[in-house]
Amino acid sequence: MVAPPDNDVLWARGLHHTHGSTPALTGVSLGVRDGEILAVTGPRGSGKTTLLKCLSGQLAPTEGEVWFNSSPVHTLSSPSRERLRLDRFGWIDTEPHLVPELTAWENAALPLLLRGTGHRAAKHTAMEWLDRLDVGMCARRRPARLDQSERQRIAVARALAAEPQVLFADDPTAPLHRADGAQVLRTLTTAARSHHITVVLATDDPEAAALADRSLALLDGRRTGAPAGPNGSPDAESRAACSLSV
Numbered sequence: 001m002v003a004p005p006d007n008d009v010l011w012a013r014g015l016h017h018t019h020g021s022t023p024a025l026t027g028v029s030l031g032v033r034d035g036e037i038l039a040v041t042g043p044r045g046s047g048k049t050t051l052l053k054c055l056s057g058q059l060a061p062t063e064g065e066v067w068f069n070s071s072p073v074h075t076l077s078s079p080s081r082e083r084l085r086l087d088r089f090g091w092i093d094t095e096p097h098l099v100p101e102l103t104a105w106e107n108a109a110l111p112l113l114l115r116g117t118g119h120r121a122a123k124h125t126a127m128e129w130l131d132r133l134d135v136g137m138c139a140r141r142r143p144a145r146l147d148q149s150e151r152q153r154i155a156v157a158r159a160l161a162a163e164p165q166v167l168f169a170d171d172p173t174a175p176l177h178r179a180d181g182a183q184v185l186r187t188l189t190t191a192a193r194s195h196h197i198t199v200v201l202a203t204d205d206p207e208a209a210a211l212a213d214r215s216l217a218l219l220d221g222r223r224t225g226a227p228a229g230p231n232g233s234p235d236a237e238s239r240a241a242c243s244l245s246v
C-alpha cells in the first residue's frame, strides 16, 4: 500500500463508486494540500457530490483509497468514520438542513455542543459566526421563520463555528441569488484562509471556482485533463506525489 505525501491533508487513489448500477466515479485520484481551497468542478451528474462524500467518509468507495492526515479512511469502521466527521470534518450541503425545533444560534452551536463544548462558549462562538454571515439578528428565530438565504447562511455559520480541519461544501450557494451567493462564498473563503481550514468546494459556477486556489474538473466520473490509468491507477500528478511506501 502507498501512503500519501506528508503535505496532503487528504489524498485519494483510484476511487470508484457506483450508485446501484450507475457508475458515479471511475478511477479518480487526487491530493488536497493542507490549508488550500480546492474547487471540484463539472457539469451536473459528473460525480462531484459522490467524490466529496467518498473523501469525507460519508460513502465508502466501491474501490480505491482515501487517506486523511496520512491515515486510511477507507478501512475505518462506520462508527470511526462518523467520529472523524464530527471531530475533523465539516459539511455544507446545497440545501440548508437545519434542526427545525432549534433556534438559529442553537443550530449554529450544535456541532460544538455535540463535541462537549460548554453552553456559554458554544453560544458565544455561534453568535460570532452568525454576525459574520450577516444573520446575527436572526439568532433567536427558528428555521421556519427564516428565508432560504438566511437558512443557508446559518448552515455556513454552523460549519465554520466548528472550525473543522477540512470543510466540504457541496454547491453551497445554489439556493442563493447570485450577489448573495457571491458574498457568502467570499465570507466562507476568507474565513477558511484566516482559520487555516482546508476547503473542498463542489461547484459548476466558474465565478465560485475562481475563488479557489486550484480546480479539479470532473466529467462522467473521471478527472478531465488528468485521465486515470486502467483499473483506476493514479494519474501522473498523483503518482509523482507519492513519496512513501508502507
Ligand SMILES: Nc1ncnc2c1ncn2[C@@H]1O[C@H](COP(=O)(O)OP(=O)(O)OP(=O)(O)O)[C@@H](O)[C@H]1O
Residues within 6 Å of the ligand: 019, 020, 022, 023, 024, 042, 043, 044, 045, 046, 047, 048, 049, 050, 051, 204
Ligand atoms: N443516490 C443515487 N442513486 C442513484 N444514482 C445516483 C445517486 N446519487 C448520484 N447518482 C448518479 O451518479 C452520478 C453522479 O452524481 P453526483 O450527484 O455525484 O454528480 P454531481 O456532479 O454532484 O451532480 P449535481 O451537480 O447534479 O449534484 C449521476 O449520474 C447521478 O445520477
